[in-house]
Amino acid sequence: MRPVGILGGTFDPVHVGHLRAAIEIRDALDLAQVRLVPAHVPPHRPQPAASAAQRLAMLRLAVRGVAGLTVDDRELERAGPSYTVDTLTGLRAQLGRRPLCLLVGEDAFVGLTTWHRWQELFELAHLVVMQRPPVAAPIQELPPALARAVAGRWADSAQALAASPAGLVWRQALPPLDISATRVRAALRAGRSVRFLVTDSCLRYIRRHHLYTD
Numbered sequence: 001m002r003p004v005g006i007l008g009g010t011f012d013p014v015h016v017g018h019l020r021a022a023i024e025i026r027d028a029l030d031l032a033q034v035r036l037v038p039a040h041v042p043p044h045r046p047q048p049a050a051s052a053a054q055r056l057a058m059l060r061l062a063v064r065g066v067a068g069l070t071v072d073d074r075e076l077e078r079a080g081p082s083y084t085v086d087t088l089t090g091l092r093a094q095l096g097r098r099p100l101c102l103l104v105g106e107d108a109f110v111g112l113t114t115w116h117r118w119q120e121l122f123e124l125a126h127l128v129v130m131q132r133p134p135v136a137a138p139i140q141e142l143p144p145a146l147a148r149a150v151a152g153r154w155a156d157s158a159q160a161l162a163a164s165p166a167g168l169v170w171r172q173a174l175p176p177l178d179i180s181a182t183r184v185r186a187a188l189r190a191g192r193s194v195r196f197l198v199t200d201s202c203l204r205y206i207r208r209h210h211l212y213t214d
C-alpha cells in the first residue's frame with residue numbers, strides 16, 4: 001500500500017521550502033499523499049504571529065491544485081499543545097495498517113527525545129528525516145537515547161517503507177532551499193519582497209490581512 005506522508009509545522013507562513021520538500025518526498029517515496037498539518041499550539045516554541053485560522057487559510061491556498069498535497073486541520077480541533085503522538089494516533093485509527101511516514105527536518109529529529117511520548121512515535125509511523133539547509137554533514141552522533149531507539153530501524157531502501165505500517169527510519173536528501181518562515185516574516189517586516197518565497201495566493205492573503213508587518 002502506498003504510504004501517506006505527514007508534514008507537521010507551524011506554517012507561519014507556509015513557504016516554498018515546505019511545498020518543495022513535500023513534493024520531493026512525495027515523488028521520492030511514491031507517497032499516496034502528503035498531509036500538511038498545521039499545529040494549533042506548537043509545543044516547543046512561542047505562539048505564532050498569525051492565528052491558527054490564518055495559517056490554515058494560507059496552507060489551503062498554497063496547496064490548491066497541487067496533486068497529492070492536502071491540508072489536515074485535525075490539530076486545530078484540539079485544545080492544548082499539539083502533540084504529534086496524538087495526531088498520529090488519530091490518523092492511525094482512520095488509516096488502519098496503511099504505512100504512515102512522519103516527515104521531520106533533521107534539526108527536529110535530533111531533538112526528538114524532548115517530544116511528548118516520543119518513543120511511541122515509532123509504533124505509529126515511519127520517520128523520514130529531511131535534510132534542511134544549511135546542509136550539515138549527515139548526523140554522526142545522535143543523543144544516546146535516540147541512538148538506542150533508532151538502532152536497527154534504518155530502512156535499506158525507500159521502497160521498504162511501503163511494506164510495513166510503521167517503525168522504520170529513512171533519511172531523505174532534498175535539493176536544498178534555504179528558506180524559513182522566520183526569513184519570510186523578517187523580510188515582510190522590513191518591507192522587502194517575498195515574491196517566489198511564498199505562493200502568489202499566500203502573498204495576496206498576507207497583504208489583505210496585513211500580516212507580519214509590525
Ligand SMILES: Nc1ncnc2c1ncn2[C@@H]1O[C@H](COP(=O)(O)OP(=O)(O)OP(=O)(O)O)[C@@H](O)[C@H]1O
Nearest residue numbers: 008009010011017021104105132177179180181182
Ligand atoms: N526550506 C526547508 N527545507 C526543508 N524542510 C523545511 C524547510 N522549511 C521548513 N522545513 C521543515 O518543515 C517543517 C515545518 O516547518 P515550520 O513550519 O516550523 O517552518 P520554518 O520555516 O522552520 O519556521 P520558522 O522559521 O518559523 O521556525 C519542519 O519539519 C521543518 O524542518
Ligand SMILES: O=C(O)c1ccc[n+]([C@@H]2O[C@H](COP(=O)([O-])O)[C@@H](O)[C@H]2O)c1
Nearest residue numbers: 008009010039042043044083084115116
Ligand atoms: O509532539 C511534540 O512534543 C512535538 C514537539 C515539537 C514539535 N512537534 C511537531 O513538529 C512539527 C514541527 O514543529 P515546528 O515547531 O518546527 O514548527 C509540528 O508539527 C509540531 O507539532 C511536536
